[in-house]
Amino acid sequence: MHKETLNARRLLCPLPVIRTQDKVKQLKVGDQLEVICTDPGVMQDIPAWCRINGHKVLETISGDHEYIIILEVGP
Amino acid sequence: MSKQRKAVALISGGLDSMLAAKIVMEQGVHVEGINFFTGFCVEGHTHAIREKDKAKPKRNNSLWVAEQLSIKLHIVDVIEEYKNVLINPKHGYGAHMNPCLDCKIFMVNKAKQWIVENNFDFIITGEVIGQRPMSQRKGTMPIVAKQSGADDLLLRPLCAKNLPPTLPELEGWVDREKLHDITGRSRKPQMAMAAQFGFDDYAQPAGGCCFLTDKYYSAKLVDLWKSQGNKEYELDDVMLLKVGRHIRPQANFKLIVAREEGEGRFLQGYKKDFISMNSLSHTGPLVLIDGSASAEDLYLAARITARYGQGRDAEHVDINVMNKDGSERTIQVKPLKKEDMPKEWFI
Numbered sequence: 001m002h003k004e005t006l007n008a009r010r011l012l013c014p015l016p017v018i019r020t021q022d023k024v025k026q027l028k029v030g031d032q033l034e035v036i037c038t039d040p041g042v043m044q045d046i047p048a049w050c051r052i053n054g055h056k057v058l059e060t061i062s063g064d065h066e067y068i069i070i071l072e073v074g075p
Numbered sequence: 076m077s078k079q080r081k082a083v084a085l086i087s088g089g090l091d092s093m094l095a096a097k098i099v100m101e102q103g104v105h106v107e108g109i110n111f112f113t114g115f116c117v118e119g120h121t122h123a124i125r126e127k128d129k130a131k132p133k134r135n136n137s138l139w140v141a142e143q144l145s146i147k148l149h150i151v152d153v154i155e156e157y158k159n160v161l162i163n164p165k166h167g168y169g170a171h172m173n174p175c176l177d178c179k180i181f182m183v184n185k186a187k188q189w190i191v192e193n194n195f196d197f198i199i200t201g202e203v204i205g206q207r208p209m210s211q212r213k214g215t216m217p218i219v220a221k222q223s224g225a226d227d228l229l230l231r232p233l234c235a236k237n238l239p240p241t242l243p244e245l246e247g248w249v250d251r252e253k254l255h256d257i258t259g260r261s262r263k264p265q266m267a268m269a270a271q272f273g274f275d276d277y278a279q280p281a282g283g284c285c286f287l288t289d290k291y292y293s294a295k296l297v298d299l300w301k302s303q304g305n306k307e308y309e310l311d312d313v314m315l316l317k318v319g320r321h322i323r324p325q326a327n328f329k330l331i332v333a334r335e336e337g338e339g340r341f342l343q344g345y346k347k348d349f350i351s352m353n354s355l356s357h358t359g360p361l362v363l364i365d366g367s368a369s370a371e372d373l374y375l376a377a378r379i380t381a382r383y384g385q386g387r388d389a390e391h392v393d394i395n396v397m398n399k400d401g402s403e404r405t406i407q408v409k410p411l412k413k414e415d416m417p418k419e420w421f422i
Contacts, residue, residue: 010344012314014112014135018152038344041135048138052148065340 003032009066013041017049024055024073031073032058042067050074080248081105082230083190084199085182086148087284088136090277091201091233094268096144098232099199102249106199108148109189110137111182113157114313115286136278143274153185154310161287162306166209166218171293173285175210176218183223190228197228197243204234205259213237233257233265286317295321298422302326302366311345315365318342321422322379328366329422330376332383347399352380355405356393359384374408381410 006023008016016037023033035046040062046069047057054074061068084096086108100106141148160181164174179202186198204213216238220229227242230249235241236256244251257264269277278284286292295316300306302323315331318338323329331349333339339361342351349363350373362380364373373396381392387410397403 014110014116014138014150015152017135017138018112018150021150045135045138048135048142049148049150052138052141052146 001030001032002027003034005034005036008035008037008039008042010038012039013045016042017045020046020049020071021053024053024071027073029073029075033071033073035069035071037067037069038065040067042069046071079103079105080197080243081107081195082197082199082243083107083109083149083186083193083195084146085186085201086110086137086140087201088140088278089201089284090262090265090269090274091203091206092199093140093144093201093274093277094265094272095199095201095232096140096146097272097274098254099230099249100144100146102253104249106144106146107195108137108141108144108146109186110148110150111153111157111185112150113161113178113285114154114310115157115161117284117286136284140277149189151185151189153181156185157181158308169209169288171288171290172296173209173287173293175207175288176215178285179210179215179219180222183219183225183229187223187225187228196248197230197241198225199230199232201233202231203257203259203265204237230254286313292316295422298323298329302329311348315345315363319363320383322416322420323422324375324379324420325372328364328368328372328376330379331363331365332380333360333362346397347401350399351397352377352394354381354384354386354392355395356391357381357384357386357389359386359392374406375411377406377408378411379416381408382413382416384410386410 006019008019016039020035043060050057050071056072056074058072059070082099082104084106086092096106138148160174160177164177166176169175190198202211220226230241230243232254234257235254237258240251243249299312318341320332320334321329333342342361342363345363349365352362353359360383364376377394380394386392391407392410393405393407395403395405
């Protein structure tokens with residue numbers, strides 16, 4: 001399993017979703033991606049994008065004005 | 076058994092495109108959604124920034140629609156390509172800086188490219204004749220189809236019966252009799268159809284989804300272009316137009332004043348790109364100075380900054396001035412009075 005991190009700080013939705021979408025295209029099934037954002041909208045949008053496209057959200061973390069989503073790339 | 080046909084639906088997040096996709100899905104066509112991000116899409120941006128909007132749902136309506144329809148959604152970043160649409164619209168602007176017809180042609184053209192690359196058969200939009208004064212009229216429907224290059228691969232399920240048959244209809248990929256003949260600005264047929272499909276929640280019908288249709292936003296964009304002497308822009312420029320109070324005391328500089336904590340936090344991310352100011356002696360907003368300001372200009376900007384803080388009635392306010400390189404200094408100013416700020420300064 002390969003794990004990568006995507007810095008999507010300062011980006012407002014839907015840009016973090018677009019960057020996630022583009023990054024996931026480069027990964028393989030089972031790989032993990034950690035997306036770090038500052039727009040709280042990602043807590044809704046990235047999980048929704050994952051559900052639509054068959055990826056799995058492993059963890060979401062709400063910090064001090066920072067939001068982290070770890071997902072596993074689906075088939 | 077006949078081959079299952081595939082269509083891509085332009086999903087804006089509103090009701091019409093949701094219904095258009097659903098109508099075609101009901102006919103056994105495999106549908107996926109596509110959504111284009113121009114940089115001017117309303118969606119959750121300002122909700123995400125402003126503290127007072129935190130209680131509002133921040134869902135992205137296009138993603139939400141795709142989930143309701145159980146279809147994939149492809150969100151495409153067209154920020155760079157869209158510049159030419161906005162700067163040089165062949166068909167001109169609408170009431171404000173909205174190049175709606177050129178925008179529609181552009182998006183359908185992008186969808187056409189997408190179906191070619193992804194081996195899909197046709198394109199669906201939620202257009203309705205007479206729905207929009209600029210882009211959705213009887214006369215513009217063939218213009219969009221022709222100038223986008225989509226021609227008869229563009230199906231508008233909500234008003235198809237009022238238009239010549241398209242290839243999906245002629246080939247029997249969809250049954251024309253099961254398509255619709257909606258016209259005009261009334262939303263009643265769409266609402267009735269939504270009820271039939273069991274959609275009891277959807278984005279505000281006919282609501283604007285683009286900042287360019289907003290009078291105040293358009294004024295700020297025109298001011299930006301005028302101040303720099305050309306119509307160029309970067310994404311950060313157009314994002315900043317969505318945030319704060321914009322005050323231009325002189326042609327060579329303007330202030331962007333955070334209106335509340337959320338905006339202040341957002342503007343913090345731009346402190347390396349602009350001279351910034353905030354009050355040290357009193358509570359007050361973060362202010363960015365956009366443009367090339369002289370020492371005299373900065374003094375005026377500091378007086379304006381003081382005016383928007385708790386020290387507005389004080390004799391003196393200490394203002395911290397931070398340069399792009401992080402170096403700082405403090406200047407003491409008398410806050411500018413409300414009557415000394417002409418309304419022409421407010422963009």
